[in-house]
Each structure stands twice: as C-alpha cells, then as structure tokens.
Amino acid sequence: MPLLSLRGMTKRFGGLPAVDAVDLDVEHQGIVALIGPNGAGKSTLLSLVSGGQRPTHSRSLTLDGRSLLGLAPNRIRRAGIGTVTQTPSRFASLTVREEVAIGARFGTAPRPTMAGALQEADEAVEFVGLAARARDPVSTLTLHEARLLGLARALAGRPQLLLADEVMAGLTTGELDQAIALFRRLRDEKQIAVLWVEHVMSAVEALADRVVVMDVGRIIADGPANEVRRDPSVVTAYLGVPAGGGGDALGS
C-alpha cells in the first residue's frame, strides 16, 4: 500500500480547474518532485493534501490507508503530514528551540509535555544543523536558516510525509548541497517520505527518485528524471511548442 494516495482530486476556481482529476501515489520513504510550468497547479495540489484548500471533488485522499478527506489542517498534521513553506512564518519573539517546540506540541499523538516538546525540538534543531542557533531569536535567522527552522518545526511533529513548496529557491550552491543532503537523511534516518514542488532542476535531478510533471492541472508525466525530461509532452509543456527531435525539457 502506498503511503499517500489520491484519486480524482479536483479543485476549480471560478469554474476553471487548477487541479483536474489528479491521481497520485507516494510510496513510503519516496522522494517525489512535483514540477511543471507556472500556474500548473502544483501548489494547489499540495494544499489540497495538507487541508489548506478543500477539493471541489475527490474520490479519495488517504495516508497509510486512512482517509483524510474533509479533515482540517491541524488534524491532517496530526495524522502525519508536515508542511514546509518557502517563507516560513516566524513568531518574532521566540527562540529557535521554542518555535520548533510548537511544532512538536502540534504534531502527531501522543502530545508531548512542554518539557518533552523542548527535548524533541532540540533533537530536530540538531538534526537540521541549527544547534548553534537554538537559543537565538528566530528574527535573527538568514533565509537558509529560516528554511531549516521550518523543516525542524515540521520534523518535530513526527511526520510520515513532508510536503515542501519551492524550499530550495534562492539558496547558494553550498546551501543547496546541504539542503539536498538533509532531505536524503530525512528519508534514510527518519523514514520520512517527501512530496516536494521545485523549480531548481539541479536539486530535482540530484534528489528525486520520481518526477511528476503537471501542466494545466493534470499530471502529464511520471517517472525517473532522465525519462521525464525527454518526454515529448513535457518538452511541449515547458517550451510551449511541439517537441522537435531530441529535446530536453529541463535544460540541464
């Protein structure tokens, strides 16, 4: 049984489908990159999974066989789905470990005590490499550190699946390598699966074991990066013209 499974997921805005009858599975410990042109529906699809948006229609949405349809975002988080956003919100007056402790308190059951939450926070902060910053105010973090904070906060909630939206944008090469290594460790050491939207193709190629391509609300390709990038429909979606011979959609 896949970890995450969705069938017939549809979201319309004013009659126009942003996500159009999408079926998608994510395996346990899978790292799945979701790519596609601007406006393809990637972020909307993630927010349908996290409960941020309600589908217009859906046949099913399950995590480990358990239905998540209609659950509020906090219930979905408790069911085992953590979310990392591109610009993590920060509660300015808190320290790094306190903010991550909030993630532990609102994660999957059993709900830890405050002391337990701080202990889990310290572990998550250490895991992402922010230990030296644990007692600093979150307002002093750089962009890269703030992303790591967002990851630690999600991690402290003990997710089985992480959803991430363009969390590698704007990083330096060194930071990007660090982020890629960290995601691998999430899978290998924490057994976490990742469904992640990304435009940074070098990261997609380095990290994803599967690449799912969306265009105008639909999945148009699904497979290893080296197959998907040569798929004529993917080339057309990215370049806006029918594929000539030997095209490479992802330009790397």
Ligand SMILES: Nc1ncnc2c1ncn2[C@@H]1O[C@H](COP(=O)(O)OP(=O)(O)OP(=O)(O)O)[C@@H](O)[C@H]1O
């Ligand atoms: N709240 C909303 N209200 C109306 N239309 C929306 C809303 N959110 C998204 N859309 C529309 O749905 C479509 C898909 O948007 P979405 O943000 O999911 O795309 P995306 O693939 O994440 O694009 P990008 O790569 O630019 O982030 C777009 O046409 C967008 O304008």
Ligand SMILES: [Mg+2]
């Ligand atoms: Mg988006």
